[in-house]
Every structure is written in C-alpha cells, then in structure tokens.
Amino acid sequence: MRGDRPGTPTLVECGVIRTRAREPLACRLAEIYDGVQQIIAEHRPTVLSIEDVFYSRNVRTTVVLGHARGVIMLAAQQSGLAIHEYPPAAIKKAVVGNGAATKEQVQFMVTRLLRLKSVPSPADASDGVAAALTFLLAPRLPTIASLSSRSQVGR
C-alpha cells in the first residue's frame, strides 16, 4: 500500500501465500519466506505492518502461526523494513473506530477508505490490508528519523 502521496492511501497489491498443509512444516516456511522476499523485492516497501499473534483456542495452531510469523519478520528485518505489530483490537479501532468491530465492518471500511469496488478477497488478504491501513491511520509517536528531518526543515 502507498501512503506517501497526499490524499487517500492507495492499494498497490494484496493477496495470500498459500502452502499445502500436507507438506512438511519446514518446506511451507521456506515457501512463505521466499514469497515475502519476492514481494519486498518487487515493491520495495519501507514498512511491514503485521497483526499481533492471534491466540486461538487451539495452542498448536497458535504455535504454527508463530513459526510463519517468525520467517515473515525475518524477511522484513533482512530487507531493513520497519516492523509494526498491531493487536487485532488496535486494527479494528484504527480502521472502524471501534476495537470490537465485526469482520464485516472492517471489510466495509477497508473497501471504502481505499475506494475499492469490492472487498479485497480472500478474507485473509483483506485482514492484511486492514493491518497496512492501521499503520497509515494510527496516531504514531514521532520517530528519530522524522524528528531529524523536521529539524532540517526548520533550519
């Protein structure tokens, strides 16, 4: 997503990296890592916005998700991206204005804020877009980089 131009943020690309559940975990992790690396090489983003760990009732699911998150964060770190993690409630709060918003409300606002013709699909891709929007919409503390560029502007 682009948010560096004046006006509304623009969706450049969204999607999901699918792996086969039958494959060994290590193969699936390598596919996810390679997929994220490719997207970074193609679009050269400066920020990775990622949902905080989802604690499902099934601990095994949460742990496998942790493995996947690990290789995604590794790829981002190796390419020098700033990494921002947001709990699900923070994403809902930023996009809808209500931390307890429904999935449908989030999808509605994602579609509207980006002036899309339809909800990004599949649903997991829409979740990723919501996380990216959160970085652009959420109030942030000034970073060292932004402070130094401001002080240069003030000279």
Added chain:
Amino acid sequence: MRGDRPGTPTLVECGVIRTRAREPLACRLAEIYDGVQQIIAEHRPTVLSIEDVFYSRNVRTTVVLGHARGVIMLAAQQSGLAIHEYPPAAIKKAVVGNGAATKEQVQFMVTRLLRLKSVPSPADASDGVAAALTFLLAPRLPTIASLSSRSQVGR
C-alpha cells in the same frame, strides 16, 4: 555431532545462541538465523535434530519459541538438511531409556554416551546434544536413500 564413523558418536561442537531480551523480536530472530547458518556452513551437517515445541504454561513464551523454531527450521531447510523433530519424552526415552527421566538423568547419560569429562554447559546446550543423540540412537524406519545404498551394496 558425528555418528557416521564406527563406534561411539562424537561431539564436535555444542553451544547456545544468546540474544538480548530487550532487542526487538525481529532482530533476535535474524541473529538466531545467522547463527544457525554459520554453524551449518562451518560443519556441513546433513541432519537437524530439534526438540518438538515445548508447551509452557505461559502461552506467550511458547509462541515466541515458535518464531525462533521457525527461523531455525528455515535455515536448515534452505541448506538441504533432513529435519527430525522429537517430543521431549522421545528424547528422554532414547537417551535414558525412560520417557519420564529427570533432567539430571539425561545429562548423566549424555556425558556418558559421548565419553565427556563433564556435562555440556549451559543446560540448554546439553538439551541440544540430547536431541542430536536421539537421532543417532532412536530406531528409525529405513529411508529411501538408505534402502538404495543397501541395494547397491547387495549387488
């Protein structure tokens, strides 16, 4: 660890990769990944033996461990290592003969089986050595590679 020569397996190197808890998770994951890659490049092993996920009472700890395991498995996969995962009880069973063995019993047997002068230290390094020993000691189903080399020997 070397187990390809006749007689007892030999410990080549053991240790831990320490990261600072204060650093962002992504930095720590990159350090772990780089550390594992270095060890693989140096010793050129063919197998990664790794303890199955430890489900601690603190779910957060288990999930962070999942991130670390993810980047370790990724490094092994990228270097073409065969990956073997063992639950803690399988490691105790293989090394001590009892799946409910104590930590001290595992350390005693690790020291003895490898003819070491003292227990590998720190304790986490000793756990890694026990996992490696498990691969060498645990009865395994014949692999396609071992079957084909056997059939060549039989010609």
